Amino acid sequence: MYTRFVEPGRLALITYGPCAGKMCTVVDIVDQKRVVVDGPESVTGVRRHMMPVKRLSLTDFTSKIARGAREKTLRLALEKDGVMAKWSATAWAKKVKAKEVRSKMTDFDRFKLMVARKKRTAEIKKGGMKKTRK
């Protein structure tokens, strides 16, 4: 049963193109393949523009807006429903963020990470830490 519909207010992740990796809200529907999408720009940095649905990964979250809502209305609706906060709390969002952090690591960061992981496994092996992950 489909639950993630393309509708005004649907939060989506852009997966391709210049805005890849950013969140946006569907604001209006053009035809079977295209939608109008807006960040809003002040929230996610995505300008209002038309985009093929193919480039979007729909999420479970919507905000209550009328179709074609403008920036201010959009922004207020997002704040009211706490959509962005709900999104950041999901496992999906955390994975996206973790991937981003990993890609930005410098060589020195990678070294520090390696040292930290070694320390962690040494502690685990000693039995000092309870295994929180399988």
Next chain:
Amino acid sequence: MGKAGQARQVFRSYGKNSKVKKVSGTEKAKPNISKLKKGLVPGSVLILLAGRFRGRRAVFLKQLESGLLLVTGPYAVNGVPLRRVNQRMCIATSAKVDLKAAKYDVTDAYFKRDAAKKSKKDEMFTSGKDKSEMSAEKKSGQKKMDEEVVKGMAPDMKGYLKARFSLSAKMYPHELKF
């Protein structure tokens, strides 16, 4: 006019033509030393990619007149001595070490080999080459020059310089950020 086969248009001039200007000895252009890579600053950590110390991380000190980069371990930290390295043979990382105005008065002449004048015949028959060791003064000089830098270095930076760099599974250099 069409040309047959691989013939190329040849512009020949016989005798002294006023068009061709001869460059006098004094006017010869000095070759420019290679430009430093973006983000390479004295104190940057480099990953050496070739030579005896490949895979080691060393600190970049300055660019010499020959265009090569002067680099040091520092020796006390990871055993890489004062060395010259070609820019192309190293990766510049974004990590930086504070050089604390340590003076490295080293030029290309420091690295010149002493030409041992032996006749060819003798060389062939002498048993074993005598390894050229660094003079004691060079060793102590290096130690002195590195002292300031090593003293002020954070322990995780020391560990970083001691560690070797290598690629493992799923590490694609063109996707890595250094």
